[in-house]
Amino acid sequence: MELDLFIRYGPALLSGFGITVLCWIVGSLGGMGLGFLIACLYQWSGSWGRACLQAYIEAVRGTPFMIQLFILYYGGPSFGLLLSPVQAGIFGFIIYGSPYFAEIFRAGFQAVPTGQFEAARCCGMTEWTIVRRIVLPQMLVSITAPLTNFMIILTKETAILSVVTVPELLFETQTMAAETFTYIEPFLALSLFYWAMVEFTSWLGRRVERHVTRHQNRQTP
Amino acid sequence: MTENSSSPANALITARGLGKHYGTFQALSGIDLDILKSEVTCLIGPSGSGKSTLLRCLNFLEAYDEGEVRIDGQLVGWQDGKASPRKPVSATKLREQRRQVGMVFQQFNLWPHMTAAQNVAEALVQVKGLSKAEARDKAILALARVNLRDKADNHPSALSGGQQQRVAIARAIAMEPRVVLFDEPTSALDPELVGEVLNVMRDLAADGMTMVVVTHEMGFAAHVANRVAFLDHGKLVACVPPDEIFRQDPADPRIRSFLQTYRERNVV
Ligand SMILES: Nc1ncnc2c1ncn2[C@@H]1O[C@H](COP(=O)(O)OP(=O)(O)O)[C@@H](O)[C@H]1O
Numbered sequence: 141m142e143l144d145l146f147i148r149y150g151p152a153l154l155s156g157f158g159i160t161v162l163c164w165i166v167g168s169l170g171g172m173g174l175g176f177l178i179a180c181l182y183q184w185s186g187s188w189g190r191a192c193l194q195a196y197i198e199a200v201r202g203t204p205f206m207i208q209l210f211i212l213y214y215g216g217p218s219f220g221l222l223l224s225p226v227q228a229g230i231f232g233f234i235i236y237g238s239p240y241f242a243e244i245f246r247a248g249f250q251a252v253p254t255g256q257f258e259a260a261r262c263c264g265m266t267e268w269t270i271v272r273r274i275v276l277p278q279m280l281v282s283i284t285a286p287l288t289n290f291m292i293i294l295t296k297e298t299a300i301l302s303v304v305t306v307p308e309l310l311f312e313t314q315t316m317a318a319e320t321f322t323y324i325e326p327f328l329a330l331s332l333f334y335w336a337m338v339e340f341t342s343w344l345g346r347r348v349e350r351h352v353t354r355h356q357n358r359q360t361p
Numbered sequence: 362m363t364e365n366s367s368s369p370a371n372a373l374i375t376a377r378g379l380g381k382h383y384g385t386f387q388a389l390s391g392i393d394l395d396i397l398k399s400e401v402t403c404l405i406g407p408s409g410s411g412k413s414t415l416l417r418c419l420n421f422l423e424a425y426d427e428g429e430v431r432i433d434g435q436l437v438g439w440q441d442g443k444a445s446p447r448k449p450v451s452a453t454k455l456r457e458q459r460r461q462v463g464m465v466f467q468q469f470n471l472w473p474h475m476t477a478a479q480n481v482a483e484a485l486v487q488v489k490g491l492s493k494a495e496a497r498d499k500a501i502l503a504l505a506r507v508n509l510r511d512k513a514d515n516h517p518s519a520l521s522g523g524q525q526q527r528v529a530i531a532r533a534i535a536m537e538p539r540v541v542l543f544d545e546p547t548s549a550l551d552p553e554l555v556g557e558v559l560n561v562m563r564d565l566a567a568d569g570m571t572m573v574v575v576t577h578e579m580g581f582a583a584h585v586a587n588r589v590a591f592l593d594h595g596k597l598v599a600c601v602p603p604d605e606i607f608r609q610d611p612a613d614p615r616i617r618s619f620l621q622t623y624r625e626r627n628v629v
């Protein structure tokens with residue numbers, strides 16, 4: 141095995157990995173934030189507001205991520221939206237992930253019985269206090285697993301960013317493969333990187349889940 | 362509406378011409394009711410007669426669409442004035458109005474991720490702005506009033522139904538409301554647990570708390586209530602001292618037939 145190949149391409153691969161992680165973390169945290177906002181708006185909207193939010197969710201969920209990226213990156217300039225590849229990647233990730241996150245949070249909201257909202261309102265709490273103190277702590281128990289799951293799916297969606305020339309992991313690996321005519325080693329390295337991200341995410345998910353369910357042993361279902 | 366418009370000087374809540382419908386269904390209509398300070402008013406009536414709806418209109422959990430509800434003269438939920446259609450008051454104003462009214466629900470509605478003391482202390486911190494320590498002290502006092510001091514650090518899941526309902530009562534009274542509304546507080550309880558909740562409510566009444574209680578516990582209505590309001594098909598049939606309802610031959614045939622079912626079970 142040509143060790144010198146990895147010495148030569150190692151920095152590029154590592155920088156690709158860095159960019160992948162950057163897009164993944166910023167993009168999915170942003171998507172989570174936007175999704176949470178959508179779920180909150182949905183919770184407190186009338187039927188018209190809900191229809192609009194639903195339309196957004198259907199539209200974004202109904203298009204492939206690659207097409208969304210093309211529209212953002214290649215179509216963006218015609219709307220005056222000039223983005224660097226990495227910016228387009230992050231922005232695209234936020235939009236792409238938001239409806240899935242929104243649906244996870246919405247299910248979380250629905251898991252809290254109306255009576256608990258009413259009891260809180262009768263005490264004079266603001267809606268935001270209710271979300272923060274009553275809904276979120278209970279919702280975390282049921283949404284940690286689906287959130288972790290979707291974060292894991294997103295690790296691998298980062299590979300699609302290469303189509304708009306984001307110099308992420310797959311992009312750098314392909315470059316290496318094309319320039320050196322080696323395939324096995326670069327793609328083996330690539331898999332290790334993704335595997336590390338996936339393992340890290342599921343480890344984190346388990347930690348969070350253990351933390352949020354620490355009172356569960358006292359609770360009968 | 363002339364003779365109804367004046368209300369007794371010691372009225373805390375006055376409802377005048379109160380009406381509410383769901384779609385085309387008229388759940389309440391033309392309700393004139395006074396809730397007097399330091400009195401217990403029981404609401405009784407057949408299932409579906411609008412008792413819960415009436416109670417929930419009093420703190421605007423349901424937006425009533427006709428007439429008015431006033432607490433100390435202040436219109437609840439809607440902006441006062443001649444504007445039509447009426448506009449709701451601001452969220453801040455509504456919270457302020459709701460803080461004067463405590464509520465206890467049939468299903469307790471405790472927050473399961475908090476201990477009994479945390480359930481009681483939560484709004485003291487978040488709404489009244491007390492420090493955590495002050496709020497806990499107050500919560501413990503409120504729990505002591507419902508005889509649950511020793512259960513302060515239990516989660517609701519580790520409490521019996523009767524204990525959970527008493528925590529809910531503590532949560533309501535800790536906010537020092539001017540009136541507490543109870544919507545069938547004992548209907549979800551096993552029969553042997555009903556007594557402990559009613560005892561706590563009786564103590565509250567004796568301490569001069571203003572209370573409006575929807576209940577099927579006719580014994581409580583007969584012995585603790587100052588006045589009993591009978592609802593039927595969304596209308597207030599009577600609002601009178603309990604002996605006028607529970608005597609052998611109540612004036613109104615609807616009350617007579619309603620109480621008949623209880624007499625057959627030897628409850629009254
Ligand atoms: N949200 C709602 N939508 C439609 N109808 C309702 C709603 N809430 C209550 N109702 C109807 O209003 C009537 C009165 O209900 P309710 O006040 O709960 O009665 P009670 O508490 O006396 O049993 C019932 O016929 C019920 O079906």
Ligand SMILES: [Mg+2]
Pocket residue numbers: 412413414545
């Ligand atoms: Mg009811």
